[in-house]
Amino acid sequence: MIEDDFYRTSSQYRLWSFTTASLQAQRATTNAVASDRVRAAIRRAQEARRSATSSATGTPVPEVDGSTPNPAKGDEKAIECLTPEEEQQTVSYYCEQIIQLGEAYKPPLPTIVRATAIQYLRRFYLTNSPMTYHPKQIMPCALFLATKTDNYYMSLRQFADGVPGDTTAEDIIAPEFLVMQSLRFTFDVRHPFRGLEGGIMELQALAAGQGPPAPHLAHTHTHTAESLQRALHALPPPPNAPSTSTSSSSSSSSVTDRIARAHHHTREILKSAAQITDVYFLFTPAQIWLAALRLADPPLAGYYLDTKLGGGGGPAQPSGEATPENILAVLRPKLLRTLADCAAMLQAYKPLASDPERMKTLRRIIGKKLYHCQNPEKVHLGGAAQKRIPAAALAAAATTTTTGGVDSGASESEMERLAKKRKLETAAEHSGSKDIFGGELVMQRTKER
Amino acid sequence: MPSARDAMANRGDDDEVCPVCKSSRYLNPDMQFLINPECYHKMCESCVDRIFSSGPANCPVAGCHKTLRKARFRKQTFEDINVEREVDIRRRVMQILNRREEEFDSKRAWDDFLEQREEIIANLVHGTDVAKTESDLQKYASENMRSIRANQALEAQEASSFKEQQTHEQELARLRREAAKQEYENERRELQASREDVLSRLAAGRPGDAAAIAREGKKVLLKKSSARRSEEDRIRQKQAALRNSDARKAGQGGLTADKADIAGDSGLIKGLKKIVTPEPEKPYDPFGGMVPNKRDYYTLRDFYPSSYLDPIRQDTRMQAGGYDLQEYYSRTLMEAFAGLGCFIDEEMAQRDGAGSLGGSRPDATQGAAQAAVSSTGTPEAS
Numbered sequence: 038m039i040e041d042d043f044y045r046t047s048s049q050y051r052l053w054s055f056t057t058a059s060l061q062a063q064r065a066t067t068n069a070v071a072s073d074r075v076r077a078a079i080r081r082a083q084e085a086r087r088s089a090t091s092s093a094t095g096t097p098v099p100e101v102d103g104s105t106p107n108p109a110k111g112d113e114k115a116i117e118c119l120t121p122e123e124e125q126q127t128v129s130y131y132c133e134q135i136i137q138l139g140e141a142y143k144p145p146l147p148t149i150v151r152a153t154a155i156q157y158l159r160r161f162y163l164t165n166s167p168m169t170y171h172p173k174q175i176m177p178c179a180l181f182l183a184t185k186t187d188n189y190y191m192s193l194r195q196f197a198d199g200v201p202g203d204t205t206a207e208d209i210i211a212p213e214f215l216v217m218q219s220l221r222f223t224f225d226v227r228h229p230f231r232g233l234e235g236g237i238m239e240l241q242a243l244a245a246g247q248g249p250p251a252p253h254l255a256h257t258h259t260h261t262a263e264s265l266q267r268a269l270h271a272l273p274p275p276p277n278a279p280s281t282s283t284s285s286s287s288s289s290s291s292v293t294d295r296i297a298r299a300h301h302h303t304r305e306i307l308k309s310a311a312q313i314t315d316v317y318f319l320f321t322p323a324q325i326w327l328a329a330l331r332l333a334d335p336p337l338a339g340y341y342l343d344t345k346l347g348g349g350g351g352p353a354q355p356s357g358e359a360t361p362e363n364i365l366a367v368l369r370p371k372l373l374r375t376l377a378d379c380a381a382m383l384q385a386y387k388p389l390a391s392d393p394e395r396m397k398t399l400r401r402i403i404g405k406k407l408y409h410c411q412n413p414e415k416v417h418l419g420g421a422a423q424k425r426i427p428a429a430a431l432a433a434a435a436t437t438t439t440t441g442g443v444d445s446g447a448s449e450s451e452m453e454r455l456a457k458k459r460k461l462e463t464a465a466e467h468s469g470s471k472d473i474f475g476g477e478l479v480m481q482r483t484k485e486r
Numbered sequence: 487m488p489s490a491r492d493a494m495a496n497r498g499d500d501d502e503v504c505p506v507c508k509s510s511r512y513l514n515p516d517m518q519f520l521i522n523p524e525c526y527h528k529m530c531e532s533c534v535d536r537i538f539s540s541g542p543a544n545c546p547v548a549g550c551h552k553t554l555r556k557a558r559f560r561k562q563t564f565e566d567i568n569v570e571r572e573v574d575i576r577r578r579v580m581q582i583l584n585r586r587e588e589e590f591d592s593k594r595a596w597d598d599f600l601e602q603r604e605e606i607i608a609n610l611v612h613g614t615d616v617a618k619t620e621s622d623l624q625k626y627a628s629e630n631m632r633s634i635r636a637n638q639a640l641e642a643q644e645a646s647s648f649k650e651q652q653t654h655e656q657e658l659a660r661l662r663r664e665a666a667k668q669e670y671e672n673e674r675r676e677l678q679a680s681r682e683d684v685l686s687r688l689a690a691g692r693p694g695d696a697a698a699i700a701r702e703g704k705k706v707l708l709k710k711s712s713a714r715r716s717e718e719d720r721i722r723q724k725q726a727a728l729r730n731s732d733a734r735k736a737g738q739g740g741l742t743a744d745k746a747d748i749a750g751d752s753g754l755i756k757g758l759k760k761i762v763t764p765e766p767e768k769p770y771d772p773f774g775g776m777v778p779n780k781r782d783y784y785t786l787r788d789f790y791p792s793s794y795l796d797p798i799r800q801d802t803r804m805q806a807g808g809y810d811l812q813e814y815y816s817r818t819l820m821e822a823f824a825g826l827g828c829f830i831d832e833e834m835a836q837r838d839g840a841g842s843l844g845g846s847r848p849d850a851t852q853g854a855a856q857a858a859v860s861s862t863g864t865p866e867a868s
Contacts, residue, residue, distance in 0.1 A: 038782040044825030054830045059838060227821070235818030238790045249785040321825030345783055345823075368827055375829055 038364075044321055048223035053160055055318045063163055064121045071166030071412070072118035078414045079116050118410045119168055123402050128162045129313050130399055131172040133389055135180055136312070142199045146180070147189060148308055149228060154183035155312045156226045161219045163318075169412045170212065177209045178216050186224040226317075229307050229326035236326065237300045240341060243269050244292045251345050253365060265344055275299075275334040295337065302333035310386035320379045324372075328379035346372070504530035506537075506546045520559040523574045525552040526567050534559050568611075575610045579603060582627045584637040585755060595757025602755070626754045662725065673714065680707050783823035786816055 044050055055063065119127070132155045139146035139154075157179040158172070177200045184191045197206040217224075242248040246266040270292055306329040311317070316325050331338040346369045347362065389396055502511040504519070506529040511517050518531045527547040537543050538556035545552045564570045583603045590596040609619045627634065684703035691699055779786070798804045798811060 038823075038827045039776075039780060040783055040820060040823040041825055041827040043820065044828055050825070050828065050830075054834055056831050056834045056838070059834060227824070231818050232822035232824070235815075235820075235822030238792055238795075238815070238818060239784065239822075241792055242787065242790045245791045247787065247789070247791065249787055251783060252781060252785055319830060321828045321830065322821065323823050323826035324828075326822070327826070371829060372826065375831070 040323075044227070044323075047227055048221075048225050049227045049317075050321070052221055052223055053318060054321075057319060060163075060315060060318055061121075064125065067162075067164055067166055068119070068121040068124055071168050072410075075118055075168050075410050075412045076116050078412050079410075082413045116410060117406065119166070119402065119406060123406070124162070124167050126395075126399055127167045127172060127403055127407065128159060130389060130403065131176045132158055132313050135176060136309075138177070138180060138200065141201075146184065147187070149230060150183045150187045150189050151180070152228055152230070152308070152312055153187050153226045154180040156317055157183060157216065157220060159315075159317070161216055164219055167407060168410050169415050170215070171407070171411060171416075174208070175212055175216060177204060178212050181209055182213060182216060182224075227322045229311065229322040229329070230304070232322050233300070233303055233307065233326040233330070236330065236341065237296060240269075240296045240337070241293065243344065244296060248344070251347075253362065254344075254347050269340060272336045272340055275336055295334070299330060299334035299337050303329045306332055306383055309388060310383040313388075314382050314386050316379055316382055319382075320375065324375055324379055325383075328376045328383055331376060331380050332384055342369075342372070342376075504528075504533055506530065506533040519562060521562050521567070521570065522552075522554045522559050523571070524554050524558065525550050526571050528562070528567070572607075572611045576607050579607050579610065579623065581638070582623055582634060583755070584634055584641065585758070586637060586640070589758055591757050591759050598757060599755055622754060629753075658729065665721075669714075669718065673711070676710060677707065680710070781819075781823075783826060784819050786819060788812070790815060 135154050135158065136151055139151040154176075158176060161170075161175060161179065162172070177196075181191075181193070181196050184196065193206045193210065197204060197209055200209065239248060243262075243265050246262050248262055248265055250261065250265065272292075275295070303326065307326060311325055311329060316328075320328070327338060327342070330341070346365045389399065503509070504517070505527070509517065509530065509532070514530075514532075519528045520531055520534050521528050522545075525545050525547070527545055527550055529546065533546070534556060537546055538554060538559070542553050542555045544550075545554055562570055564573065580603070583599075583606070585599060587596045590599065606619055606623065609615050680703060684699060687699050687703075688696055795811060795814070798809070
């Protein structure tokens with residue numbers, strides 16, 4: 038299908054799509070790495086405090102790996118890191134915060150900007166832990182970045198005014214490069230919103246008897262504009278929609294109203310559940326909006342899928358060659374299964390605010406636990422960020438002490454990483470080929486830093 | 487030629503007598519002998535006129551029954567009649583087997599061809615296997631009519647261009663010679679004029695100035711001659727450059743003589759280059775086989791009823807800027823279905839499986855994590 042190939046070229050497909058397992062593994066890795074770092078950093082900070090007078094802070098602390106066995110087992114207990122689940126909850130909380138923050142502006146930020154910001158935040162915390170970078174710092178930055186990438190211009194001052202607390206403009210853009218880097222500089226987020234508009238548009242056309250059948254079904258004669266219209270009008274009324282406020286008189290109202298209602302519900306789902314859950318990582322936008330439509334109005338969604346993929350009556354011939362009918366017949370059950378998965382995930386979502394119990398535990402996590410296991414070397418983002426951008430290195434002198442600490446912590450794992458990367462590269466390239474001077478350079482570069 | 491004629495003049499008696507009419511040069515000093523390449527029997531001009539004026543007739547020499555025509559009679563070029571005959575045969579064979587070196591695959595094939603040609607010539611000259619060789623030759627000639635003719639035309643062209651070039655060069659040389667002569671003449675005249683000038687000035691001036699005038703005159707002379715010399719040098723250089731460029735042009739002309747259309751491999755000659763006719767170019771397809779605007783999930787329509795979009799159609803403020811609802815339709819519908827059939831679960835698992843050669847995928851994600859946590863490096867795309 039040509040539309041699928043179109044999606045396969047997107048960075049969302051190439052870089053930001055995962056299986057359930059790989060997503061979990063990714064989070065676990067991030068959490069493990071970050072926990073090791075946090076423990077090491079806190080220990081270093083304590084040691085530095087202990088020997089504040091004599092030893093210099095710049096000397097690298099001798100350690101083999103993230104978890105050294107010997108120095109002080111008491112500390113190990115004291116530092117209690119977040120689990121991946123707790124991290125995810127924290128991130129989700131701040132995602133909801135983005136929605137509220139966007140609401141606070143006058144006029145409120147468009148949904149698409151907020152949705153993009155949420156996805157940025159979620160993508161950011163795939164490879165970073167809240168323990169390393171506090172979401173409180175990253176969240177406004179992600180939102181500000183989203184206003185830029187989604188072409189919704191706002192001056193930084195204007196934006197900073199809307200952010201609660203005494204956040205300055207500098208605080209907001211301090212982690213900007215860091216965020217962009219973690220996003221791998223892919224700013225394109227494929228949202229299901231516009232797709233929903235397209236689908237609703239086509240449904241309205243079908244209701245008016247102007248809907249053309251899908252290209253692969255046009256020749257079957259069972260699909261004509263009139264027959265489709267008749268089928269649409271004959272649809273059974275939707276069972277009670279998830280939100281019950283408007284469903285009282287659904288049977289009597291016209292099809293157009295029904296579509297409009299489904300549109301509204303679907304949009305609500307996409308705005309909330311689709312953003313906070315992992316569906317963006319696991320499904321494509323087309324699947325997301327169709328799953329949401331299925332939640333809002335199951336018969337309508339089923340009917341719409343039938344117009345696209347043909348009814349379930351067509352027997353699948355697995356042995357036959359790849360005729361369009363066969364492809365559709367193979368596609369259909371698979372797609373239905375995927376949509377069901379996606380819908381289940383969307384339905385399982387409950388907004389945090391509606392659940393005071395969860396809210397309470399979350400407050401405890403963020404308030405206490407996260408406070409205690411925050412990486413002390415990453416608190417001052419300004420220094421770290423400016424170190425990355427040489428042009429903005431004016432304030433480097435002010436942050437030398439912090440960066441010194443960061444260096445000693447980073448260099449060893451960094452060295453290890455680079456060495457590993459190099460090894461892999463050479464192995465992939467050609468085992469026999471020697472690159473002269475290569476290893477030397479990397480070692481030097483790491484030492485310098 | 488003159489030497490040949492001299493030799494002929496000094497020949498013995500039997501040469502001087504026409505074998506047909508037995509008249510001798512002694513009686514008829516203007517007598518000329520003619521031969522016919524059919525049988526190479528010699529006879530005098532008057533005999534040819536006498537016997538063949540009224541149409542083809544048999545050779546008058548006893549035992550020779552060839553039918554000869556008057557038109558083919560010609561003067562003998564070589565003293566030895568065998569040489570004459572061989573030259574004729576050679577010319578004829580060469581005309582038929584006129585392949586050129588560039589038509590052959592390799593030097594070896596070309597050499598083989600040359601040898602084969604010599605062999606055919608030798609066969610015809612010495613009379614071995616004449617019938618077979620002759621038939622081969624005829625067959626080849628009829629089969630390769632076109633290429634033979636093309637090569638002949640090429641040869642003629644080359645010959646004519648060569649001749650042209652030669653006359654051109656001669657002309658140039660003549661012009662140069664004339665110019666040099668002119669130059670010399672001018673120089674002489676000027677010398678004379680200046681001398682006269684000095685003399686007249688000496689005659690007119692006072693006796694005390696004599697030495698000064700003479701010195702001045704000499705100086706003027708020197709200056710003039712040096713100026714002339716430099717001028718000459720310049721002209722000569724120019725001419726040399728011109729000549730070089732001419733030669734180069736001529737060379738190129740020879741090279742770019744259009745290649746004749748060659749018929750397919752003949753049975754007689756081996757090692758000819760295969761003639762590759764380039765495939766006719768297909769019409770250019772800018773989409774590379776894709777059908778533009780082909781969609782698999784939906785058919786785009788010109789109009790979709792929508793209470794929200796309909797006002798835009800009438801709104802001149804929207805339309806004035808060039809806003810086209812079609813664009814909106816196609817984009818929303820494309821996004822509605824882009825990736826509907828992408829099953830990320832499967833495809834990512836497949837990709838991870840394929841990409842795990844050396845564990846690149848986990849490494850990449852870990853690398854990204856670490857790069858983001860630590861303070862260096864951009865996280866590389868997997």
